[in-house]
Amino acid sequence: MKRRNLVKTAAYGTAAAATASLTACAQGSDPAVDGASDSELPRIDWQMATSWPAALDVILGGAQTFADRVSAMSGGRFTISPRSAGEIAPPLEVLNVVSQGAVPCGHTASYYYIGKSPVMGFGASLPFGLTPQQQNAWLYDGGGLAKLQEFYAGQFNVIQFPAGNTGAQMGGWFRREISSISDLAGLKMRIPGLGGQVMSQLGVTVQTLPGGEIFQALQTGAIDAAEWVGPYDDEKLGLNRVAQYYYYPGWWEPGSTLEVQINLDEWNKLPEVYQAIVKTAAFEANLEMLSRYETRNNAALQRLVEGGVELREYSAEILTAAQEVTFDLYDEFAASDADFKAIYDDWRGFRDRIYAWNQLNQSAFERFVYNNPKPSST
Template structure:
């Protein structure tokens, strides 16, 4: 049943108020009409990542009876993809749909807003963010840039990336030019990779022209949509660098504090719903996309253990370096590590045990 049908069935039905001559509720009379702009770090063809912003705008309008309307603009229409946070910080736009890891050049602690290598899966991320104080810690970092951030989506575990040639050992990483975002790029650099920060809309041309040799983006659905399989044959897993990638909506901090409480609640509610929407989209669409890629000739490969082990050691070096240089990075890392290590004791006898059981039973059919 639609929301308006529910309202119509209750005490607040506008038609019933009009029929009885009663005034509209006070909240409807006093709430201001707001028209905000939201830039995105994503292009329109990326219907899930860009679509999350559209979802949020639609829900906020519904929750405020059209009083608070947000118009989203794709990357490049108002500002380039990687200038989204600057635009919000300076109040050129009120909001942006983006991801913290795009801005680790400003502060490496922003990586934790999205994902950190060898750290949390999607379930752990949500528990840490909403129940473990993660959101408050992250907003201490965002406040430095005059931004208030709300989670808007999670991709779930990502893939390890597309490569033009097979990766048989650590030596095959040496000199590889790879589009890879966030701290995963710092980690790979220690193993010889030359990381490239490229906006989503510019990745395919760079791969096609040979400017890069490999790319890590999200997963089967988006990767196929962007056509990476047309120019790179080998598709590697697991996504060691992104156990689950959280996205955000950035709000100018001054505008956030000026919002009526009801509008802030609408944004919080819509962003929470948008996070569930995005994860369910990827969990549904990645399945068919991977089957299609395999049928079209994509070679699915698992990273060799020695490659994973080398990347893990490199990650510990990066963590130590960043912790020494950035106290907030250290605090966020310690918070996530403590929760990760403790929560695995539970997941080992819960989700992991269930999935292992089901895989064994499926293999036996």
């Protein structure tokens, strides 16, 4: 059987198995009992490598939510134990150890691995790309996930599912103000993914560091600036203690998806009811993480500002230059990489269509209510 057919069959399973699992979950019963007899379902215990420091409760919590739901829906017969970064694999090696089969599954961000292929940006977030809502629409209903799963299977022997979203990110911490393109020249900045490649072309010296190393690098002056996630997680890392200026928007990550990656050989060994459980658990983790960030970031931002952090908006000059470089870069990738072009052409068309729809309806509503807040009642 061809790899792509194997993935298609394994990833989506049968409608009956998925329906049985979801119905059981909704009714509060044990889906293992509904999907197959208890004696037929194996006991499985997986370790999960992650890219996340233990202190980041929402991101690492997304991996834990996924694991908890898998256990609950399988009646405790299928358990997964997430480990913080470095416990069983270096934080930027999760895809590698899962691909090799050294660990059956991982939780990470795909753009950490764009050195393998620029396609890896699509699964997380592309500069000037999709918001969280738009990203989910492309992945779940626009064909994006199926295309990425086919690519992952052929390149890495891995299948992946969205399992978290940080929401629109901030634009990073700087030890000095950045007003123009000339201010970026020679700046040492921690920024991964394709956003890092764009910044590099704008004169920045780019470094990719795991989250747990950012604070020290800023504190010692090894780097001049760093982006991480947003106010809630940035505050936890203490970045406000080593950099004064906090920029927005995070144009390189308008809606970053994190994902569960599973070794394809291990995935194909799972009973169909377990595969359905995994997909459902990942879906829940994806929604829950985004909801948590949306509710916690504003309060954290207020604390940071009250503590002396100075908010700055990227200048139109920087944003315009970054956008131009971004799409020139995409055109270069598409011209030289057939895999990138195949997905990019579809993604770009989807982006244009959903931008037009959201601009007509959602954005018009948001502009009105943000500019015309209802007066507080007294």
